[in-house]
Amino acid sequence: MKKGDKYAWRIGSAPPVIEQHSVVKHRIIESYVREYILTLMSQATIPKLQLTLVDGFSGGGAYLAEDGAGVVDGSPVLMMRAVREARVRLNIGRDKPREVAVDYAFIDVERDTAAYLEQRLAQRADEGAIERADLARARVCQGDFLAELPRLVGEVKARRMGEHAIFVLDQYSYDKLPMADLAGLMRAMQGAEVLLTFNVGSLITFLADRAANRLPMERIGLAKHVPWESLRTLKHDRQWRQVLQRHLAHGIRQEAGARFATLFFVRPLGATPWDYWLIHLSNRYKAHEVMKNLHWDNATAFGHELEPGVFMQGYDANRDQEYTGQDTFDFGDSSREACVNGIHEHFGRVIFEQPGPVRLRDLVERYAAQSPGSTQHFIQAAANLHRSQDVIICSPDGRTLRPSKSYHLNSTIEAARTPRLIP
Numbered sequence: 001m002k003k004g005d006k007y008a009w010r011i012g013s014a015p016p017v018i019e020q021h022s023v024v025k026h027r028i029i030e031s032y033v034r035e036y037i038l039t040l041m042s043q044a045t046i047p048k049l050q051l052t053l054v055d056g057f058s059g060g061g062a063y064l065a066e067d068g069a070g071v072v073d074g075s076p077v078l079m080m081r082a083v084r085e086a087r088v089r090l091n092i093g094r095d096k097p098r099e100v101a102v103d104y105a106f107i108d109v110e111r112d113t114a115a116y117l118e119q120r121l122a123q124r125a126d127e128g129a130i131e132r133a134d135l136a137r138a139r140v141c142q143g144d145f146l147a148e149l150p151r152l153v154g155e156v157k158a159r160r161m162g163e164h165a166i167f168v169l170d171q172y173s174y175d176k177l178p179m180a181d182l183a184g185l186m187r188a189m190q191g192a193e194v195l196l197t198f199n200v201g202s203l204i205t206f207l208a209d210r211a212a213n214r215l216p217m218e219r220i221g222l223a224k225h226v227p228w229e230s231l232r233t234l235k236h237d238r239q240w241r242q243v244l245q246r247h248l249a250h251g252i253r254q255e256a257g258a259r260f261a262t263l264f265f266v267r268p269l270g271a272t273p274w275d276y277w278l279i280h281l282s283n284r285y286k287a288h289e290v291m292k293n294l295h296w297d298n299a300t301a302f303g304h305e306l307e308p309g310v311f312m313q314g315y316d317a318n319r320d321q322e323y324t325g326q327d328t329f330d331f332g333d334s335s336r337e338a339c340v341n342g343i344h345e346h347f348g349r350v351i352f353e354q355p356g357p358v359r360l361r362d363l364v365e366r367y368a369a370q371s372p373g374s375t376q377h378f379i380q381a382a383a384n385l386h387r388s389q390d391v392i393i394c395s396p397d398g399r400t401l402r403p404s405k406s407y408h409l410n411s412t413i414e415a416a417r418t419p420r421l422i423p
Contacts, residue, residue: 007172009060009116018063018072021268025278028264028294029075029168029195032280033082035290036166036193037100041090048099050161053079054152056145056169057176058106060116061124073124075168076106076117080130080138087131103159104138105152107145114142145169146181153188163191174199179221183257186281194281198252200265201275204244207231225251249277253369256281260288260369264295285365292374296336339373343381346371351391352415360393361409379407392416 007016018026033053041049061074073081083102091097108114118140125135141148156165167185171177177196185192207213209228217223225247227234234240253261258281267275280291350367351358364378371377385391387403394400396410 007059009062009110009113011112011116011119015060015062015064015071015116017066018074019066019268021266022063023066023072024298025170025197025266026073026075026078028278028298030078030082031294031297032195032291033079033166034086035294036287037083037086038089039286039290040164041086041098041100046098048101048161050159050164051083051100051102052105052152052156052159052165053083053102054105054107054165054167055079056107056148056167057171058108058113058117058140059170060108060113061106061120062116073129074120075170076104076138077120077124077130079166079168080104080121080124080134083134084131102134102137103155104134105148106138106140107143107148108140109142109144111142114140146177149181149185153185156189163189165189165191166193166195169194169196171197172199174203175216175220178219179252179255179257182281183255186257186283190283192281192283193287194256194258194279196279196281198277198279200245200248200277203248204241207244221255222248222251225254252279259283260285262288262291262295262369262372285368288368289374292368292372295372296374336377339371339377340380340384343371343373343377344384347378347381348385348390351385351413354414357394357412357414359409360407360411360413363413364409375409380405382407382413385413390416 009015037049037051040046055076058076059074061076062071063074064070065072083100087100090100106114106117108117121130121135121138121140124130125132156163169177182194182196185194207226209231214223214228217226226244227247234243237243249263252263256279260280260282262280264278264280265275266278280288282288282291346367347363350363360379360382364375368374368378373381382391382393383403383405386393386401391413392400392415393407394412396408396412401407401411
C-alpha cells in the first residue's frame with residue numbers, strides 16, 4: 001500500500017486504523033486462499049500441494065479495528081492463517097497427513113513497514129495464530145514489487161509440482177502496475193492467480209484530457225481505452241462515471257492477459273464516489289468460479305451495467321446492515337434474480353446465433369467473465385430457456401432432456417426450431 005499519514009507502520013507505534021470496506025476485502029483474500037487450496041486438493045488421492053503466496057504491497061500485517069476492539073491482522077497474516085485452516089480441514093480423520101507446502105514472499109517499499117511486518121509475524125507465531133513451519137518459509141523483503149517480479153517468477157517456475165501461485169497486489173492507487181507486466185505474468189505462469197486493487201473512483205474523478213492524466217494511463221497500458229476527445233462533453237451526462245467505468249473495465253480485461261477476469265467494486269461508507277475495484281485474474285475457470293462464489297458471499301449491492309444485461313456486483317459499506325445497523329434491501333434473492341435474468345437474455349441471444357448444438361460448459365466458460373454469475377446462475381438461465389421451450393438440451397450421450405433444475409455441463413444446448421424468447 002502507499003505509505004503516508006493514513007497507512008504507516010513503525011515499531012513502537014500503533015498501526016493504522018482499518019475501515020470496514022478493507023475488512024471485507026481482507027476477508028475475501030483470506031477466504032480465497034483457503035478455498036483455492038481446498039479446491040486444488042479436492043481429490044483425496046492428491047498427497048501434496050506446492051504453492052507460493054506473494055503480497056506485493058504487504059503493509060505491516062496489523063491494523064487497529066475501527067470499533068476499538070484492538071489489533072487485527074493484515075493480509076500477510078490472514079493468508080498464513082488461511083493456509084493453516086486449509087491444512088487442518090484436509091487432514092481431519094486421516095492417518096497419513098496431506099501436505100500443503102507454501103513459500104511466502106511479502107514485499108513492501110517502506111523499510112519501517114517491512115521491519116514492522118517481520119516483528120508482527122514472529123509475534124503471531126509465538127501466539128499460535130500461524131505455524132512456525134510457515135514462518136520459516138516466509139521472506140519479508142523491503143523493495144519494489146515490479147523489481148522483484150522477475151526473480152519471483154523464476155523461483156516459482158524452478159519449483160517442481162506445478163506453478164501454483166497467488167499474487168495479492170493491494171496497490172493504494174491505480175498507476176503502480178502496468179497491464180503489460182500483469183499480462184507477462186499470466187503468460188509466464190499458467191497457474192498464476194492475481195488479486196489486484198484498482199482505484200477507479202479516484203482515477204475517474206480527476207480524469208481529463210491533459211498530459212498529467214495521459215502519461216500515467218499510457219504507462220499502465222489503458223490510455224487507448226479512454227475516450228479522451230469526448231471527456232469534456234461526456235461529463236455533462238448523468239451517467240458519465242458508468243460510461244467511463246465500462247471503457248476501463250473493457251481495457252483491463254483486454255490488456256491484463258488473463259483468460260478470466262472478475263471485477264468486484266468496493267465502496268467506503270459515505271457519499272464519496274471514490275470506490276475501487278478488487279480484480280481477480282486467472283487462466284483457470286474453476287479458480288474464477290471460486291472467486292465469484294466468494295463475491296456472492298460478501299456482496300451487498302449490484303452496481304451499474306458493464307454491458308447490456310451484465311451487472312457488476314460489489315460491497316457497499318452503506319448497504320451493510322450489520323455494519324450500519326440500518327435496514328437495507330435483501331441482496332440475496334433480488335440480486336440473484338437480476339443476475340439470472342441478465343444471463344437469460346444474453347445467453348439466449350448467443351444460443352440463437354450458434355449454427356448448431358454447443359456444450360453448456362463451452363458457453364459458460366466463454367461468457368463467464370462478462371457476468372457476475374457463477375455456474376449455478378448460468379445453469380438456472382439455461383433451465384429457464386428450456387422450460388419456456390426456446391431451446392433443446394440433450395444429455396452427453398445425445399438423449400433429448402426434459403426441463404430440469406440442473407444439467408451436466410457436457411450436455412448440449414441449441415435453439416428450438418420455433419423459439420419464443422426473442423420477438
